[in-house]
Amino acid sequence: MAHASNPRPLNRQDLLDIDTMLSEDERAVRDSVRAACDAEIEPHIQQWYEDGALPVRELARMFGELGVLGMHLDGYGCPGMSAVDYGLACQELEASDSGIRSLVSVQGSLAMFAIWRWGTEEQKLEWLPRLAAGDAIGCFGLTEPDHGSDPGSMRTRARRDGDDWVLNGAKMWITNGSVADVAVVWANAGEENGVIRGFVVPTDTPGFSAPEIKHKMSLRASVTSELLFDNVRLPGDAVFPDVRGLKGPLSCLSEARYGIVWGAIGAGRASLDAAVRYSTERHQFGKPLAGFQLTQGKLARMSTDLNTGQLLALHLGRLKDSVGLRPEQVSVGKYNNVSAALEVCRTARTILGANGISGEFPVMRHANNLESVLTYEGTVEMHALTIGKALTGVDAFR
Structure with a gap:
């Protein structure tokens, strides 16, 4: 051969x-x-x-x-x-x-x-x-002030009033919320035995407000808001007609999580690139930082982890394009890639030393952002339990 x-x-x-x-x-x-x-x-x-x-x-x-x-x-x-x-x-x-x-x-x-x-x-x-x-x-209202990983316990309510629906409640940590023209909102339709329903809510509807969340230490270059519903009256055709329960919002989260599988690698790559450049330009003890074995060991680990994550993302993408993805497979991607990218950013910061916290370099910004990515759209713990259930057949969520 x-x-x-x-x-x-x-x-x-x-x-x-x-x-x-x-x-x-x-x-x-x-x-x-x-x-x-x-x-x-x-x-x-x-x-x-x-x-x-x-x-x-x-x-x-x-x-x-x-x-x-x-x-x-x-x-x-x-x-x-x-x-x-x-x-x-x-x-x-x-x-x-x-x-x-x-x-x-x-x-x-x-x-x-x-x-x-x-x-x-x-x-x-x-x-x-x-x-x-x-x-x-557009924005997407699922997470609530008291219910993140347990969306089935949401308190936002939708009730029938004649042909209309009336929404009351609140959502939290909503990207694009205060600038959105339309919100997709998931609510507990109590009169239907607590089943979750989805609604298309124009944000100029009376009773809707979206105060922006300030003083964030992460994802600062992002508009994050609350969504508040005070007797928001919607026509009967504002509801999604053919989906009930958590199947609707979770299908959307799988789509978004798939993008995170790839995106985290981009943040890690930018931090690795900054660390490689800095280590070749910065001299200590008469030679560049890149000439020290400990530095090269860090760079090798960072590069290998990112390459592994890149191959995982590409594999999941090819699967999605050919036969489709299961939620458990998306969980593997987010669980691995976000954690790996965050560790890459933290390690890159050590190579840059004190300069690693400077805005002149992207490393600390990426690390801070990934602290949020680690827990939004499914915390690392929830994805670990999803993978564990897939392996054992035993549900450990409750």
Whole structure:
């Protein structure tokens, strides 16, 4: 059996030549998103992070023109691209900042996917083209002040009043909330024996408010809000007609978690790149930091963990495009990749020493952001229990 004997030249930023596993079109998608981030995000992201503010509408229109809002959905103005394309986009977005990827992820994988998958034709026609173009902003209301990992115990209530629905309650930690034009809201429809129902809620509906959450130490370059419902009256056709229970919101979370599997690798990659550059430029004891064995050991571990995570993300993307993904498989990806990327960022900070906490470098910003990514859309513990149940058949959630 013949064996190839001419390996490709060494690429220090892609030691395993993972690039060869991507098609030319996939690389083009990745490169176009990276170019947009380099031009429109990188010059401003540190200031946005320090200010705790983000020009969401301007960015949404830019991302709409780029075609990344709901890019893995088809019809209604959505590009209909592959799961791998979407993953590569998420990776490049989060290489700039987790808050940027969150903006796109919440818009496309939560708000838009919910309407695309569960909405009526009228709801789709009304909202999806505007959301895909970035002319409207969407948010997704599931988490509550007292119920995060246990959404089945939510206290937000929807009750029938004639042909209408009336919402009362609150949601917490909602990305895009205070700038959104439409909110997908999940509520306990008490008169239907507590079953969870989903609603499309225009944010100009009387009784709806969304105060922004301030003083965050993480995801500062992201708009995060409460959602408050004070007798919010909705027409009967505001409800998703064909989904009841947690199947609806959990299907949306699987879509968003898939993007996180890729995005976390982008944040880790940016931190590794910063550590490699710094270690070759910074001299101590007469030679660059990169010349010390302990430093090289750290870099080797970081690179290997990120390459492993990249291969996992790509494998899950190929599965999603071919046969689909099970929630347990998405849990494996988030459980592994976010934890690995966070450890990469922490290790990169040690290589940069005191400079690692400076805004001149992206490392501490990425580490702070990933502390949130570690626990949102399923805490690391909940994903561990999901994997454990898949392995043993025993439910340890309760």
